[in-house]
Amino acid sequence: MFKRFKIVHRLTFAFLSLGALVLIVVSTVFYFQFKEALIERTLEQLSSVNMLKKKVMEEAVEAKKNKLSYFVQRNDLSGLKTAARDLNLKQIESSLLPDSLLQEGKIVVFDAGTLLHSDSLLIAYCVPFAAQFFVFVEHPFFIEKALRERTGMGATGESYIVGQDTLMRTKSRFFPEKKPRTIQVKTLGVKEVLAGREGRSVIRDYRDVRVLSAYRMLNIEGLKWILLSEIDEEEAIYSVVVMRNRLIVISTVFLLLIIMLSVFISNRIAIPIKELEHVVLELAKGSLPKNLPSPSDDEIGEMAAAIEKLVLGLEKSIVFADKIGQGDFEAQHHLLSNEDALGKAMEAMRNRLKELVHKNEELSLQSKSALIQGQEEERTRLSQDIHDGVGPLLTSLKLQLSDLKIEEDEKIRLKALIDDTISEMRRVSSNLMPAVLLDFGAGAAIKNMVEAISKSAKCSIVFLDDTKKSGSKLYKEINVALYRIAQETLNNAIKHASAKVIKISLTEFEDKVSFYISDDGKGFKAEQSRSDFSGKGLKNIKERAALLNGEIFITSEGQGTIVEVEIPL
């Protein structure tokens, strides 16, 4: 499943989940820590407010008790009554009270509202005075005032008093129309206090709303009242909620940033991989990729470098193969490694091809050689047949003319005709294969040719024969080849180049023979009509030289042509 996703998605997913995890863990821990600390602080605050109120109430009751007690000790009944009036206490019948409350020697305070089944909050002071009991009741405004004091209580804060019977004694802020005694407060706080413990905690109040609550028993003898100070949890932790919301917003922003960043980074990683993939696909198609990704220093860069190496290797191989394809069998290939199978295969191919071509060339050379040799032999035979066969017959004919009984004039005419025939025969024979060439070598034969041509040609031909007159190493094939080359080039210089001065030399060295001809005529690059020379004639010369392992050098630049042939001896 995971494999199906592309790298970009995987990386994005990884970045995102990592970022989200960190954000969530940090935010959550932060949130709960903060919340707890806030609740703890608020509870502490509530507790001190609660304590303060408690003290105010206790002190107020104690002060009243002390005032009344002062007049009791003085046995001043009128003072007592005056003081009670000053304190807004109303006297009631003591007979209404149960005997348990009437105690000698001390002022007893009790919950008059309960006793009198009143809906109001009332406390009563039972004062023993000279074997009598005076009971004073008051509506304790100071308690209500203390409860209404809202400092440190926030918007939802409430302090109220619950009696031992778990019924509310003071008015609820939330149900002002309800009579306090109809509201039962059987909350955890109340239970704790009734069990003798005071404290603070997060509980559910009588409305079943979660509140932070501080609770204590009022320390007033005779009154079993529980003072609770509470604030809605919702309000207490409001700033935490705000903070949580902000955290969510910040987290969302962060997650978006992470997504963008991860997409960016993933692309930075994935794009070079994509490019490499493209390169490898190109390679797979057999084409050579042109744009290689620029290498970086990371692993992808190393891979890119490796692929570049591969491409370069292939490129070399292609160049090598191309060279082989173009017939360059001297092309060298450096194996990329000892395991370069392709390179080795191509080298083997080159060697095999080279061998084949070499063999082919050899065969072709052999057959050409045989062809030329056969042709020359044929010419020789034909030339000799004409020269040595037909010639003597013609001369015999001429001799026999003398015996004929014909007019002397006729004889002279016929003899002249036979002489012409003989010279024509000589010319034909010599053209085919000069006897001098076979008997005296190329130097002599070329000399004769030059002399013969000089008679009719309109140009000056200089021939320098530096072949050895004795001990010459020139053998028949070389002589014939040199003569034919001279024939071809001289003919060309006269006929096609319209040369005025032609210089020819034939020089025999110890290890080679060198033929040289230069003319001042039209170079064959400039002149179309010399295509004969650059075509068939040139080919002939080259072939003849090649058959004898000779070299040919041609210079032709508009003005004049130089042909040099060197044949090793």
Add this chain to the structure above:
Amino acid sequence: MSIIKVVIADDHQLFRNGIVSILQKDDSFDVVGEAADGNELLALLEQKNVDVALVDISMPGASGQEVIVQAKQLSPTTRFIMLTMHDEGQYVVKSVRNGAHGYLLKNVDENELKVAIKDVFAGKKYFNRHITELMINNMGVVESEPENELTPRELEVLKMVSEGKITKEIASQLSVSTRTIETHRVNMMKKLGVQNSAELIKKAAKMNLI
């Protein structure tokens, strides 16, 4: 005037017949034998006293020019005339060098043939104007070329080098390629055992070559 004893060596029967019939009509000549090749000629010369031998150059086996070298030793008194189809100076020169006393082309006139035989028999040499021209054109110095000695061409090049001419000038003057002059130069340095052109001239001067 004594009768001139003549033999004819030619591989063509018909041609021999023609010559023989011409000579037989003239009392000055006695055709004492015919040969179809060099060996037959040599055999003939051994047996008979021959004044003049007409010898063809192109014959089966040894050529006429080679045969006369042996024939002259065998019969020092016999004089030789080449009678051939070869109208080229090289053959003339070689024949003369090998000891021929005359050179005739086969389409020779009856009269010229007789004159030539008579002249040669009389101790002269016979070459007509055409043959003389051919001969002169092809007379070259016979080179002797001992090892490590410079050839005439090399000496010529050396002289021009010592005159301060550059290779191109020398090549142009001699109608040869610069490559050839370079080869001459290298060969001369090899022969004289020197390393460069300066040393070459120094050594040549020392040896009085220039």
